[in-house]
Each structure stands twice: as structure tokens, then as C-alpha cells.
Amino acid sequence: MINSNSEGSTEEITLVAARKEFVAEKKGNYGSNLEYILKKWTDDWLDGRDEETLADVTPLTMRHYASYLERRARGDTGIAESTARTYYNYVSALLSWAVKVEYLPENPAEKERAKGPLPSATTSSSDQQFWTPEQRQAITDYVDERARAAIDTDGTAAFEEVRDRALVYVLAYTGVRGAEVLADRRVDRRNGLRWSDVDFENGIIEVFGKSQDREEVGLTGQTIGPLQRLRTLVDPPAESWPVFPSRHPPSLYDRIDTSEHDRPDGNPLAFVFEHEIEPPSMSTSGTRTLLKRLSKEAKVPGLDVDDGEYLTLHGARRGVGETLYKEHGAQRAQRTLRHADPKTTSEMYSHIEASELGEDNTSVFENE
Incomplete structure (x- = not known):
């Protein structure tokens, strides 16, 4: 003191x-x-x-x-x-x-x-962004079509599009926090999801959760295919490699310098892959920039992209919870989002409870 x-x-x-x-x-x-x-x-x-x-x-x-x-x-x-x-x-x-x-x-x-x-x-909870089913469908359809077109044109060189598709699917369907699968420059332990954290057989990924402990997150059927295609394309030489490698040139050059290789004249990402130098993971800030671009390109409904609106990282998580809350109730949403306190889930989706109460109470006054 x-x-x-x-x-x-x-x-x-x-x-x-x-x-x-x-x-x-x-x-x-x-x-x-x-x-x-x-x-x-x-x-x-x-x-x-x-x-x-x-x-x-x-x-x-x-x-x-x-x-x-x-x-x-x-x-x-x-x-x-x-x-x-x-x-x-x-x-x-x-x-x-x-x-x-x-x-x-x-x-x-x-x-x-x-x-x-x-x-x-x-x-209020209704003012916060939630990826709606329509928005989720729009952006996943777009990244899917974009990845397929790139594969048809570039084959194994279609890394960026295949990576973006896998990332968007994981965000859109698992309820994972962005900082649990991406690098956070402020926290050394948050260095992005690794292939060693992915268990395709059991359909789970292991993340460094908000609790500061390792936590298991279930992979939905929608996410497994895009992740497997990404792994096949990247063919990581080690399980320690990040699932979502960054294409940020300064970060890649730092890795090349550390490996004591001479800097290449061409694409640093291709050089890193060729020489099996472990690349850095995408960061949360870099992914926000990506989502801004994809939201505009995909013409996601319900967004004023010209005014800077875009599908946010946490909006993806809230959207997963909202759909589960509506379809299967608070307990399923709480378990999927891994909220330690049920009150957190209830507060996040209080607008749904209010709407449902309004609908239920309508019949009470119909005969007046």
C-alpha cells in the first residue's frame, strides 16, 4: 500500500x-x-x-x-x-x-x-444489437457464396474467403465471445483459438472464457463444415497454429523477422505458410473492420451501413441467445452463453419476456 x-x-x-x-x-x-x-x-x-x-x-x-x-x-x-x-x-x-x-x-x-x-x-435490452435470423442468414449466405466463388477461381489460394466464412459461421451459430476465439492485444492469454482447441469428433471447441478458466463451447452442425474446409486448405503444420490467422502485413513481418528469415518481396502470408512460420491470430479489432466490410457487401437488412452500422461481434452472441431463448427458453440460452448468473440472461432478453407477456395478456381483455 x-x-x-x-x-x-x-x-x-x-x-x-x-x-x-x-x-x-x-x-x-x-x-x-x-x-x-x-x-x-x-x-x-x-x-x-x-x-x-x-x-x-x-x-x-x-x-x-x-x-x-x-x-x-x-x-x-x-x-x-x-x-x-x-x-x-x-x-x-x-x-x-x-x-x-x-x-x-x-x-x-x-x-x-x-x-x-x-x-x-x-x-434497454431491445435497443442492443442482436443478429436477427434474417441478418444471420444474409451474412452467412454471402460469405458462403464468396468462399465458393474464390475456390472455383483460385483453388487453394482462396484462404481469406474460406477463413472469413468459417469465422462468421462460428460467430453466428455458437454464441462464443469474440475475445474467446480472437486475439486481444491487451491480454496476452487471449491469443486466439488454436487447432488444438478444436475437437471435431465431439463437436466442441475449448476457449479461454470470461471466467478466466478453460470452457467448452458446442459447435453446431452449421459450423463444422466451414471449419473442416478451412483446416484442409491451411493444412497447419502444428496444432498450435491459430484457427483464424491474420493477414495483417506488419504482424506477419514481425513473425518473419523473429524467425530470422529474410523478408520476402511478395506476399508475407504466403511466405509464412510456405516456411511453416506460425502466423498471428486475427484480432478483435481486425474482425470488427472485417464485419463492417462484409455487412456492407452482403447488404445485410436492417442496417444503415452508409451511417456506419454493421453486424457487431457481441451482436452475434446476443442473436444466438435470442433465438435459443425464444425457441427453447431461458435455461438453454443461459447454458449456451455460459452465463454464471441466470439473472444476466433474464436481463439481456427482458424485451422477449415483456413481448410474450403482452401477447399472453391480450386474451384476458378480449371479452371486455
Whole structure:
């Protein structure tokens, strides 16, 4: 713990020192996310400002930060409103912790005048994106046709299209989290699904779950074929290879440099495959970019792609749960999505419960 001076004053506790102590107490993905966001706050946003210690942070400081986040959420290429609130809440969590350990008398981030500029938290479960059955069909039909056309034209060189098809099918039908099968640059352990994690015989994949434990996810019949075709095409020389290799040139060149090969003049991905150099896995950020492009090319219904709307990673997961919830009830959705608390499933699909109650209650008033 940070030591105060001999008189018990905490005025000299720097924000960086407090951040490090706070994050050290947290574990797992939450701790990693905290570290990333709070470091951005202390090292980037506060850079050049006067706030250096905990005591320097005032409600006005937090109001300025809230305004900054609101502007980012309002921009065409910024962050989502929910993300803006999350960033603010992470900083508020640090300051609440400082109050708890008696480094601060109160949390300046919780003052109403500080939170005022934040985007309002009025989103209900029905406002969140869910891949609808029609949208799921549209994008899977598109990537399927795209992969077949590429195979007809390019044969074994149709890697990208075959990989994209397998990835979209896994997202669309398993309910897996994006960070469970893709690389997250902020968390070393999240380095993407490996072929050693895929069990075709039993129809399961093993992922590093949100619980920080290894968890089994069932593969539906829709996903097995695209995955098997991808494996046949790639023919990985080792089970440790990622299922969804990245085509990101800088990352591939880093792998080539590490392997002590000379950089090729041509395609780095072809060079990596030819020399059996393990490629990096696709990342969550790279897949978001891919989904934006595929959503537009597939002309997915219900999206204003010209306004930046696209099928999101988590929307795929919610869409799987929504269909299961409607067809088989809350328990099946909970088990598939691996929610530890049934309340999470219920809250996510509360709009379905409300709709069904409305339909059921209609008959009660029909004879009035």
C-alpha cells in the first residue's frame, strides 16, 4: 500500500501510483481492462493538465473528462455511448477505491455536476444489437457464396474467403465471445483459438472464457463444415497454429523477422505458410473492420451501413441467445452463453419476456 506522510496526509499520492495499486488488487480480464483504460486516462488525457495527485482531481476535472468522452461518442469514428460511460465508470471506480482506503474524503466523479455531460444510460435490452435470423442468414449466405466463388477461381489460394466464412459461421451459430476465439492485444492469454482447441469428433471447441478458466463451447452442425474446409486448405503444420490467422502485413513481418528469415518481396502470408512460420491470430479489432466490410457487401437488412452500422461481434452472441431463448427458453440460452448468473440472461432478453407477456395478456381483455 502507498505510504502517506507522517501526519497521515494523502495529498502527495500521485495518480499513477494510486492507479498501479488499485489495478494490482484486481484480477482477470476486468483488471486488464482497468489497467488499459486508467493508463489512457493518466498518461494521455491528463497529460499537460495540472492534475498529478489524487487530491488534484475535482468534480470539474471529471466534468471535463465526461465532456471529452461525450464528444468522442458523438463523432462519426468515435466510441459507443455505452463505452463512454464504461470509461468514466472505470475512473470513478479508482476514485471510489481511494475513498475506501481513506486516500480521499469523497469521490469527485460521483457528483451530478461531474457526470452531467455523459451520454444518458437509457438503453434497454431491445435497443442492443442482436443478429436477427434474417441478418444471420444474409451474412452467412454471402460469405458462403464468396468462399465458393474464390475456390472455383483460385483453388487453394482462396484462404481469406474460406477463413472469413468459417469465422462468421462460428460467430453466428455458437454464441462464443469474440475475445474467446480472437486475439486481444491487451491480454496476452487471449491469443486466439488454436487447432488444438478444436475437437471435431465431439463437436466442441475449448476457449479461454470470461471466467478466466478453460470452457467448452458446442459447435453446431452449421459450423463444422466451414471449419473442416478451412483446416484442409491451411493444412497447419502444428496444432498450435491459430484457427483464424491474420493477414495483417506488419504482424506477419514481425513473425518473419523473429524467425530470422529474410523478408520476402511478395506476399508475407504466403511466405509464412510456405516456411511453416506460425502466423498471428486475427484480432478483435481486425474482425470488427472485417464485419463492417462484409455487412456492407452482403447488404445485410436492417442496417444503415452508409451511417456506419454493421453486424457487431457481441451482436452475434446476443442473436444466438435470442433465438435459443425464444425457441427453447431461458435455461438453454443461459447454458449456451455460459452465463454464471441466470439473472444476466433474464436481463439481456427482458424485451422477449415483456413481448410474450403482452401477447399472453391480450386474451384476458378480449371479452371486455
